[in-house]
Amino acid sequence: MKQQIDQSAVKSIDIFEKISGHEQVVFCNDPSTGLQAIIAIHNTTLGPALGGTRMYPYANVEEALEDVLRLSEGMTYKCAAADIDFGGGKGVIIGDPKTNKSPALFRAYGQFVDSLNGRFYTGTDMGTTMDDFVQASKETNFINGIPEEFGGGGDSSVPTAEGVLYGLKATNEYLFGNETLAGKTYAIQGLGKVGFKVAEQLLQVGAHIIVTDISEEAITAIREKATNYPGMVTVVELDDIYEVDADIFIPCAMGGILNDETIEKLKVKAVVGSANNQLKEDFHAKALHDKGILYAPDYIVNAGGLIQVADELYGANKARVLLKTKAIYQSILAIYHQSELDAITTLEAANRKCQQRLEEQQGRNNFFKREKSPKWTFYK
Numbered sequence: 001m002k003q004q005i006d007q008s009a010v011k012s013i014d015i016f017e018k019i020s021g022h023e024q025v026v027f028c029n030d031p032s033t034g035l036q037a038i039i040a041i042h043n044t045t046l047g048p049a050l051g052g053t054r055m056y057p058y059a060n061v062e063e064a065l066e067d068v069l070r071l072s073e074g075m076t077y078k079c080a081a082a083d084i085d086f087g088g089g090k091g092v093i094i095g096d097p098k099t100n101k102s103p104a105l106f107r108a109y110g111q112f113v114d115s116l117n118g119r120f121y122t123g124t125d126m127g128t129t130m131d132d133f134v135q136a137s138k139e140t141n142f143i144n145g146i147p148e149e150f151g152g153g154g155d156s157s158v159p160t161a162e163g164v165l166y167g168l169k170a171t172n173e174y175l176f177g178n179e180t181l182a183g184k185t186y187a188i189q190g191l192g193k194v195g196f197k198v199a200e201q202l203l204q205v206g207a208h209i210i211v212t213d214i215s216e217e218a219i220t221a222i223r224e225k226a227t228n229y230p231g232m233v234t235v236v237e238l239d240d241i242y243e244v245d246a247d248i249f250i251p252c253a254m255g256g257i258l259n260d261e262t263i264e265k266l267k268v269k270a271v272v273g274s275a276n277n278q279l280k281e282d283f284h285a286k287a288l289h290d291k292g293i294l295y296a297p298d299y300i301v302n303a304g305g306l307i308q309v310a311d312e313l314y315g316a317n318k319a320r321v322l323l324k325t326k327a328i329y330q331s332i333l334a335i336y337h338q339s340e341l342d343a344i345t346t347l348e349a350a351n352r353k354c355q356q357r358l359e360e361q362q363g364r365n366n367f368f369k370r371e372k373s374p375k376w377t378f379y380k
Ligand SMILES: NC(=O)C1=CN([C@@H]2O[C@H](COP(=O)(O)OP(=O)(O)OC[C@H]3O[C@@H](n4cnc5c(N)ncnc54)[C@H](O)[C@@H]3O)[C@@H](O)[C@H]2O)C=CC1
Pocket: 124, 125, 126, 127, 128, 156, 157, 158, 160, 189, 190, 191, 192, 193, 194, 195, 212, 213, 214, 215, 218, 238, 252, 253, 254, 255, 274, 275, 276, 302, 303, 305, 306
């Protein structure tokens, strides 16, 4: 008995160390639907946590925990940078989105989200769709990014893709003195909800794209699209995307893809994409900088979806969403210039701006601290 107590104490210390930068981590387990999910709330200084929920066949729980901790931290920074009064949170569901989904699983997930009583709002991310969250929204109001006919603000990948295009224009302006997207070559990794939309827009303006995706369906879809744009689409094998001759690399799939191995291979002048947590470690921002590759911090470029879902919670206004998404252009340019001025990486320049906003708000929160209702009046 004594030995058992000691063992669990050791495990508790490890997990608390692991989540020490986070406010709350919730493990959701529903054997009847097969749901195994983790919700992480990183920081609610700016408001209740907001962030999509990803579904992915993680190899083990540690991998899923690592992902949700990094993703939720990224959301704190994304909200701070985009001037959004929400905090950082994210959910991950362990499972294969192709084979493990069911309406019941997402309803069960909705119940867990509901149990947080407004501390966490969520919607789509990689591996999940609006339909999944229509199911979840049968159990809770704390869902966003569902179709307008179900009372939501619609597909959040639309403004995310728009934000990527503004990021690309700002990058071209900085690098070439001209924001035009046409006539250049872009390497796109991942043709899902965001990547495919970016690819379509680039083709429409006369750009050449080199693409890859793990999914046969996605490759078939882009090959069909390519018939309207002869000679403008090249499909490559998964790992070849890192070494193609392109002007800009656009990661729109998994995180961690900017690492020692891939940075060595890159021939592009810049990296501007939607994928969350593109840098395997923060020091890879310096590796890119040293190689002369301009890196547009992911959480600035991909804020379009967040801007829309946050706006939906304030009372949706499409013109406001467009205006705030457009501001990504100026944010990216300002970060490039700050990085040059202070001889720091673009990541450092972006992080400084966010930390400043969080510190300012923390000060204000202390000043306006609300009294908590005592228990006896609460149940009156
Ligand atoms: N949907 C949104 O509004 C937002 C998405 N993001 C991020 O952008 C990225 C893409 O998101 P979505 O398009 O929504 O996801 P999605 O699930 O619709 O698309 C991802 C695509 O990447 C492909 N893929 C997966 N692993 C790959 C690999 N190793 N190599 C090449 N392709 C691979 C998938 O087959 C799929 O087609 C994710 O990192 C997500 O977190 C960030 C902000 C908002």
